[in-house]
Amino acid sequence: MPASPLSLVPALSAIVGARYVRTARAERVTYEQDGLPTHRRTPGVVVLPGTREEVIAVVRLLADHDVPLVPRGAGTGLSGGALADPHAVLVVLTRLNRILNIDPRNRRATVEPGVVNVRLSAAAAAHGLHYAPDPSSQTACTIGGNVAENAGGPHCLKYGVTSNHILGLEVVLSDGQVVELGSPAGDPWGPDLVGLFVGSEGCFGIATRIAVRLTPNPRAVRTLLADFSTLRQAGEAVSAVIASGIVPAALEMMDRSCIRAVEDSVYAAGYPRDAAAVLLVELDGPAEDAVSAEAAEVEALLRTNGARAVRAAADARERERLWQGRKKAFGAMGRLARNLVVQDAVVPRSALPDVLESIERIAAAHRLVVSNVFHAGDGNLHPNISFDGRDPDVTARVEQASAEIMAACIAAGGTITGEHGVGLDKLRYMPQLFDGDSLAAMREVKRVFDPDERLNPGKVVPIHACREWGQVRRRESAA
Amino acid sequence: MSITDKLRALLGREAILEGTSSPGDVPRVAPDSPDAVALLLGTANDQGWRVRIEGQGTWMAADAPADFILTTRRLDRVPAIHPQDLSATAEAGVGLDRLRQQLADRGGWLALDPPGLAGRTLGSVVATGTAGPLRQGFGPVRDHLLGVTFVTGDGRLVQGGGRVMKNVAGYDLTRLQAGSFGAFGVIVLVHLRLRTLPRADHTFVLRGARETVAAAADEIRAAALGPAALELLSPALGRSDQWTLAVRSVGSAQGIESDEAALRGVAGGRLEQLRADEAQALWMRAAEGFATRPITFRVSGLPEGADELLDLIQHQVGDEWVSASPGMGTIRWGGEATADRLQRLRKSLATIEVPLTVERAPWELRRTVGHFGAYREGVGPLVAGLRRTFDPGSRLVVATGSDGGG
Numbered sequence: 001m002p003a004s005p006l007s008l009v010p011a012l013s014a015i016v017g018a019r020y021v022r023t024a025r026a027e028r029v030t031y032e033q034d035g036l037p038t039h040r041r042t043p044g045v046v047v048l049p050g051t052r053e054e055v056i057a058v059v060r061l062l063a064d065h066d067v068p069l070v071p072r073g074a075g076t077g078l079s080g081g082a083l084a085d086p087h088a089v090l091v092v093l094t095r096l097n098r099i100l101n102i103d104p105r106n107r108r109a110t111v112e113p114g115v116v117n118v119r120l121s122a123a124a125a126a127h128g129l130h131y132a133p134d135p136s137s138q139t140a141c142t143i144g145g146n147v148a149e150n151a152g153g154p155h156c157l158k159y160g161v162t163s164n165h166i167l168g169l170e171v172v173l174s175d176g177q178v179v180e181l182g183s184p185a186g187d188p189w190g191p192d193l194v195g196l197f198v199g200s201e202g203c204f205g206i207a208t209r210i211a212v213r214l215t216p217n218p219r220a221v222r223t224l225l226a227d228f229s230t231l232r233q234a235g236e237a238v239s240a241v242i243a244s245g246i247v248p249a250a251l252e253m254m255d256r257s258c259i260r261a262v263e264d265s266v267y268a269a270g271y272p273r274d275a276a277a278v279l280l281v282e283l284d285g286p287a288e289d290a291v292s293a294e295a296a297e298v299e300a301l302l303r304t305n306g307a308r309a310v311r312a313a314a315d316a317r318e319r320e321r322l323w324q325g326r327k328k329a330f331g332a333m334g335r336l337a338r339n340l341v342v343q344d345a346v347v348p349r350s351a352l353p354d355v356l357e358s359i360e361r362i363a364a365a366h367r368l369v370v371s372n373v374f375h376a377g378d379g380n381l382h383p384n385i386s387f388d389g390r391d392p393d394v395t396a397r398v399e400q401a402s403a404e405i406m407a408a409c410i411a412a413g414g415t416i417t418g419e420h421g422v423g424l425d426k427l428r429y430m431p432q433l434f435d436g437d438s439l440a441a442m443r444e445v446k447r448v449f450d451p452d453e454r455l456n457p458g459k460v461v462p463i464h465a466c467r468e469w470g471q472v473r474r475r476e477s478a479a
Numbered sequence: 480m481s482i483t484d485k486l487r488a489l490l491g492r493e494a495i496l497e498g499t500s501s502p503g504d505v506p507r508v509a510p511d512s513p514d515a516v517a518l519l520l521g522t523a524n525d526q527g528w529r530v531r532i533e534g535q536g537t538w539m540a541a542d543a544p545a546d547f548i549l550t551t552r553r554l555d556r557v558p559a560i561h562p563q564d565l566s567a568t569a570e571a572g573v574g575l576d577r578l579r580q581q582l583a584d585r586g587g588w589l590a591l592d593p594p595g596l597a598g599r600t601l602g603s604v605v606a607t608g609t610a611g612p613l614r615q616g617f618g619p620v621r622d623h624l625l626g627v628t629f630v631t632g633d634g635r636l637v638q639g640g641g642r643v644m645k646n647v648a649g650y651d652l653t654r655l656q657a658g659s660f661g662a663f664g665v666i667v668l669v670h671l672r673l674r675t676l677p678r679a680d681h682t683f684v685l686r687g688a689r690e691t692v693a694a695a696a697d698e699i700r701a702a703a704l705g706p707a708a709l710e711l712l713s714p715a716l717g718r719s720d721q722w723t724l725a726v727r728s729v730g731s732a733q734g735i736e737s738d739e740a741a742l743r744g745v746a747g748g749r750l751e752q753l754r755a756d757e758a759q760a761l762w763m764r765a766a767e768g769f770a771t772r773p774i775t776f777r778v779s780g781l782p783e784g785a786d787e788l789l790d791l792i793q794h795q796v797g798d799e800w801v802s803a804s805p806g807m808g809t810i811r812w813g814g815e816a817t818a819d820r821l822q823r824l825r826k827s828l829a830t831i832e833v834p835l836t837v838e839r840a841p842w843e844l845r846r847t848v849g850h851f852g853a854y855r856e857g858v859g860p861l862v863a864g865l866r867r868t869f870d871p872g873s874r875l876v877v878a879t880g881s882d883g884g885g
Contacts, residue, residue, distance in 0.1 A: 106781045106808075128703075150647045161645060163654065164622060179857035185808045187619075187779030188658065189834040190851040190862055190879070192608075195621055195654025199647045216703040243563050243586075245675035246731065286703055287737030294731060346643040348564040378644040379564075418645035426648070433648055437635045441868065442650045448864035460649065 003065035005044030005089045012047050015057045022046035031090055037339045037389055039080030039424050043090035050095040052208040059206065060176030062089055068454040071202040073114065073145030076137040078342045079423025081201050081459055093144050099123050107214045108167060113144020113207050129214040132159035136327045147207050150199030152419035154250040157377040159215060163198040170209035171197065174450040184211065201421050202456040204449035218284035222295035223319045226307040227275035231255060233306035234277035235353035238376040240301045242349055246294050250282040251377030252326055258371040262325045265332035269325025279376065280326055329373040336369060337386035341398055345406060347414035349379040358408040359383050366401040380418040427462045482506060482528065482546055489522055490515055505545060509553040513628060513636055513667040519549060520665065521634025524872045531876050532661040534572060534600030537770065542842040543876040551602050554667055562586045565673040566625060566642055571602025571666045587673040590617035592762060594769035594811060602666045608658025609838055611766055615806050616707035621657035623672050629656055629664035632870025642670045660850050662877045663869035677729035682758035683742055683750040685724040692724035693786055695746035696805040699726060704741050713801040716768045725761060726750065765802055772800050772813030774840040780833040782808040788833065795824045818847040825852050845878040854880065
């Protein structure tokens with residue numbers, strides 16, 4: 001019989017100190033959401049360990065008392081993945097925020113999970129290096145959270161997502177045992193358990209040390225802004241650039257609704273307000289000449305495919321401004337309505353024009369405002385629905401529209417999440433993507449790491465869709 | 480009724496390959512669809528038959544003890560190539576040479592150049608995780624995979640990943656399969672990430688003493704040039720009386736021009752550009768050379784320690800057939816060695832936290848030393864648990880750990 005989280009407060013306080021155990025309702029409700037407003041869970045207790053030893057002790061204590069736990073970073077996730085029920089303890093890792101080592105010669109660093117993403121790049125800058133995954137929330141989100149979600153970002157088009165940059169992990173399993181996965185150089189020591197762990201959404205263990213690859217800063221950068229009269233033209237221009245063989249560092253799209261939200265905000269970047277869509281294209285490399293030549297070729301492709309105008313950032317300041325508009329677009333959309341659902345799906349790049357039109361139709365049918373700002377080069381869509389969550393009818397329409405958008409993406413050969421994770425929000429769509437055997441296999445893999453299923457329970461794999469659930473039902477009917 | 484008769488009854492006469500029987504006259508079965516593989520493995524699991532997994536049989540020694548051989552060679556279709564999306568779907572038994580040609584016809588390129596013969600199957604490359612020199616520029620095998628479909632040891636058809644560029648729906652079973660040597664099932668279908676065919680593809684070489692070419696490689700790495708390949712080849716592998724540093728630059732004409740300009744400043748400007756046919760021959764020989772050796776292994780250390788790693792390998796098992804990526808810290812070795820010697824080397828490497836993965840070897844050696852050897856503390860039970868998950872009856876004959884088991 002699991003203990004009540006509250007009954008463990010004295011023991012938790014003895015491990016981390018009383019000030020780092022939150023029990024008052026007013027304190028716990030600050031953790032009842034992540035970045036997605038449609039899911040709320042209030043944790044039974046919130047604990048904030050400050051060292052790896054404290055993490056281990058907390059996990060062992062909870063294991064001894066059979067109490068579920070949910071690891072959490074900065075809480076910027078967008079899938080309801082880091083939410084804990086009242087019967088569970090939320091383990092917040094933001095105090096483990098030290099950069100343990102930067103090894104510029106081997107282009108590697110070791111960090112604790114609570115290190116904020118952008119801090120690592122800032123620390124590596126002195127060596128001409130940076131940490132490549134750059135989610136829009138990078139000024140707040142943590143590397144541990146990035147590992148849990150396999151986070152992406154605009155520059156992942158060229159440099160790869162989080163899993164391409166994680167070399168090794170120290171992981172505390174659900175029973176408190178500590179294992180080392182990977183190796184200092186990044187090759188697996190056996191099967192690729194680092195690859196399996198990254199993106200496991202806190203369901204396999206808690207990463208307490210993370211070895212990452214650092215990437216040399218490019219010597220030459222060109223940033224282009226192209227604007228289009230229709231979404232379809234912008235989508236087709238994306239396909240043309242990708243098909244050319246040039247791999248931009250980033251290739252981002254924003255639609256009219258998003259452009260106007262940004263331009264009306266303090267993050268105004270000078271995007272043309274009358275455009276149906278803009279593309280932000282960045283090219284980089286080790287040599288000025290080559291990057292300039294590629295930028296000229298991309299500009300010609302954009303114009304051929306219908307760009308009304310293409311302008312290049314004149315200097316680092318203008319580049320910064322163009323990117324600030326893109327990265328703060330989600331914040332700017334806060335102006336449109338009280339609540340915002342940031343959706344996440346991926347489609348084949350060539351399907352972008354059709355899927356964008358489908359999203360427009362779905363939004364119109366449900367009388368909703370959908371703004372698109374996304375990683376077009378990867379086909380990674382973020383249709384964002386602005387709404388007033390106090391109105392149950394509107395909320396129901398948001399849920400229905402989200403489901404229809406996911407269905408359209410799956411029908412186009414895509415997937416339901418490219419970087420935000422399944423969490424709670426996408427559970428219902430998993431059976432549309434995977435059959436029972438595949439879902440059951442995933443659940444069995446979880447049990448290898450977490451036999452009692454106490455780590456972030458109820459996330460990622462919907463239990464009812466699994467074959468084993470069928471077996472449970474059969475056993476129950478037989479009884 | 481013999482096993483062969485039962486297999487014939489199960490999958491039809493054409494699925495039993497004639498004239499290709501292995502020592503011990505073990506039947507070789509070639510299912511022609513993922514469903515047939517599932518049926519076959521489900522039956523093998525029920526019957527308690529042990530299964531050896533095989534592609535074209537050109538890489539791993541075909542000698543693991545089994546009741547029958549499952550070859551993927553009839554799973555050789557390429558159902559989809561999407562050049563505009565830079566993705567393709569191929570069955571596991573397609574030969575890389577055929578796949579490359581079909582992709583090139585549509586303007587696509589799979590940036591993998593694994594060791595072995597040109598006709599090695601895609602499934603073999605994925606299952607063994609054997610990337611070649613292009614790993615420097617394009618990453619290990621796992622980075623080229625969007626998704627895989629595989630059949631577990633008890634006949635379940637499982638899908639991991641998908642067909643699009645990014646995908647975090649569910650746990651990453653695709654990465655788990657890459658380099659697992661078939662321990663977690665038989666890969667039947669692979670969704671691949673492609674590049675466009677490079678507009679230009681140039682190779683530069685420098686020949687000399689190992690110290691000389693290694694120093695040039697360090698210069699290139701320090702210049703942050705980012706070549707597609709930066710490889711040191713031993714004299715035997717480079718077909719030269721000296722060591723060879725081979726630098727491959729692919730991409731746009733402008734990009735390569737700037738690489739060339741930078742390379743002229745390295746090693747006193749002594750890097751020499753090869754003609755296209757010479758370059759192709761160099762890289763092909765380097766890949767195929769390993770197929771002539773009975774054993775290959777790879778080690779992976781820090782780039783800074785690559786030279787010391789080479790010294791250690793040379794000291795313990797020689798360095799006649801060696802290909803090293805100093806930019807990555809990875810080294811591939813080919814040759815002959817006893818199990819005892821390999822275990823000693825692995826032990827020495829473990830003290831400096833460098834894993835040694837046996838890529839190919841006769842069964843007796845694989846059984847004794849395992850592909851991976853001893854796991855780090857606490858990892859063994861996880862791997863064993865995954866083995867039980869994906870092959871509950873231990874029907875797939877794979878020597879992962881040092882005890883030859885899971």
